[in-house]
Amino acid sequence: MVVGACAVCGCPASQRCGKCHLTAYCSKDHQKQHWKTHRTECSPYRVCQSEDLGRYLEASRDILPGEIILKDSPLVLGPRQVTVPVCLGCFTPVNGTYSCTMCGWPLCGPDCQKNDLHKAECQLSRNRTSKVQVHKFMQVNQMYECITPLRCLWLKQHDAARWASLTQMEAHMEQRRTTDVHEVNQVNVVDFMKQYLKITTFEEDDIHKICGIIDVNGFEIPGPNIIGLYGKGCLLEHHCIPNTTRTFDAQLNLVIRAAVKIPKGSHISTSYSDPMWGTANRQLHLTTTKYFKCSCDRCLDPTELGTHLSSLRCVKCTEGLMLPSPSPLNPDIWACNSCPATVSVDHVEQFLKQLGEKLVMLKENSLNSSEAFLKATSSKLSENHYYRSDVKLALAQMYGRGGSQTQQQQTNLKELSKDLLERKETLCREVLALADLFSPGESRLRGLLLYELQAACRERYRRLPKKLRNTSHSRQLLQECAEWLKEASTILQRESPLQDEYHLGLQAEEELSDLTSILTRFH
Numbered sequence: 001m002v003v004g005a006c007a008v009c010g011c012p013a014s015q016r017c018g019k020c021h022l023t024a025y026c027s028k029d030h031q032k033q034h035w036k037t038h039r040t041e042c043s044p045y046r047v048c049q050s051e052d053l054g055r056y057l058e059a060s061r062d063i064l065p066g067e068i069i070l071k072d073s074p075l076v077l078g079p080r081q082v083t084v085p086v087c088l089g090c091f092t093p094v095n096g097t098y099s100c101t102m103c104g105w106p107l108c109g110p111d112c113q114k115n116d117l118h119k120a121e122c123q124l125s126r127n128r129t130s131k132v133q134v135h136k137f138m139q140v141n142q143m144y145e146c147i148t149p150l151r152c153l154w155l156k157q158h159d160a161a162r163w164a165s166l167t168q169m170e171a172h173m174e175q176r177r178t179t180d181v182h183e184v185n186q187v188n189v190v191d192f193m194k195q196y197l198k199i200t201t202f203e204e205d206d207i208h209k210i211c212g213i214i215d216v217n218g219f220e221i222p223g224p225n226i227i228g229l230y231g232k233g234c235l236l237e238h239h240c241i242p243n244t245t246r247t248f249d250a251q252l253n254l255v256i257r258a259a260v261k262i263p264k265g266s267h268i269s270t271s272y273s274d275p276m277w278g279t280a281n282r283q284l285h286l287t288t289t290k291y292f293k294c295s296c297d298r299c300l301d302p303t304e305l306g307t308h309l310s311s312l313r314c315v316k317c318t319e320g321l322m323l324p325s326p327s328p329l330n331p332d333i334w335a336c337n338s339c340p341a342t343v344s345v346d347h348v349e350q351f352l353k354q355l356g357e358k359l360v361m362l363k364e365n366s367l368n369s370s371e372a373f374l375k376a377t378s379s380k381l382s383e384n385h386y387y388r389s390d391v392k393l394a395l396a397q398m399y400g401r402g403g404s405q406t407q408q409q410q411t412n413l414k415e416l417s418k419d420l421l422e423r424k425e426t427l428c429r430e431v432l433a434l435a436d437l438f439s440p441g442e443s444r445l446r447g448l449l450l451y452e453l454q455a456a457c458r459e460r461y462r463r464l465p466k467k468l469r470n471t472s473h474s475r476q477l478l479q480e481c482a483e484w485l486k487e488a489s490t491i492l493q494r495e496s497p498l499q500d501e502y503h504l505g506l507q508a509e510e511e512l513s514d515l516t517s518i519l520t521r522f523h
């Protein structure tokens, strides 16, 4: 059985390093020869297997916070299934002004036509008598659902080692066969390949399996419309409080760092859903796209570790909170923790659905309607409810960011009233406390919030009367800002340059050097 490419000669390999179970070799000789190099890089984890989880990663030694656990280059990169037409070389949205001269798929220019990423669908789309024609731009276009599957299927004939890694991934074929997603794939991927692209080389079952592999294992790369498949990264199991952070570098390599200390023998996890969502939403996402129910401590606790991220205010008494009962994983009813009041699960779902629609309708960048949402929900949802936390995060980022002048309060930080400056700081601190609990370590969310928090505190410092600026208390405040700015700059610059966060990280670095010179003057 081929398990990958030999680390020494690149030939298809059938053996792996017995320690990390990852690096592959074609022979014992090559493994011996490689040990001198491999010894230093042999990973801090091993691949294990269990009935419940399938393959998973376990720490083979204590791993320290911030340590890089793995760096993995993509096996396949492609556009997300649901996407507007994007350039198949660089993934930026296209409008049809340039198309590949060989196959007809829209691209942004001749340079992207030469990009190897585009090779698979380019060659596979040439069975048609005429070139591919895309008409609908600037809206979701189903034609693109076949691209990433085609890039995977291409490996079958062109890269045995990568195909072997890919086809070992979990596809959950049995569970998917009876779902809507299977029907949609039949029409938009299988039939489209056969009827429109005239591709007949692949078995229907292979195509469906690849669609399953993409859904279950693909990492959505934040920012651009890209989905990536990673041979080692796909082995990370899910946890609703992951012990690692996940970023993608400039080459779109997946970088997994320890978020906290991970003792030897512990499982290494990432989050397949958004750690800031409530339990019901996380479960829905995991059961419908990854085909398992999570039963971590957070999911089993109706209070979500005391945060009440999903709790509602009691419909009868003033102080109680309503929680799913008997268990958040299978509730029969929602019950107040302070009086005998109960409401049905249907009622809660309907109520949250309606409120969710209102949340979606909140005008982007609208401070007033976001504050109005918080006010209106304060008697209905717990203080930390995930809907409210979502709006608080948006507000924390909006206050003082300038931009649209249609909103009266949408001013620069320097023009923000004292009350609103305080409000920004409070919102940052509230959401940061939740982010640190559910997404521990140097998460992107922490980076973003630290940047906003230090901005508010530095402005507070700037407004101090001159004589108060040089007290030890204010110097301490500024010192704290410098530490937050440094951390934000480090965290955000770990993101790919395709993302806005990376550029905010660069800005943070510049601001830090200004702040450092102010602090030096103090000394």
Ligand SMILES: C[S@@+](CC[C@H](N)C(=O)[O-])C[C@H]1O[C@@H](n2cnc3c(N)ncnc32)[C@H](O)[C@@H]1O
Pocket (backbone or CB within 6 Å): 052, 053, 054, 055, 056, 168, 169, 170, 172, 216, 217, 234, 235, 236, 237, 238, 239, 290, 291, 292, 293, 294, 295
């Ligand atoms: C990305 S794959 C992880 C690797 C996979 N275990 C394998 O053997 O290839 C995701 C699948 O792993 C399993 N899995 C991951 N985390 C899990 C968890 N916390 N509880 C149960 N199953 C989990 C589920 O079957 C899920 O669909």
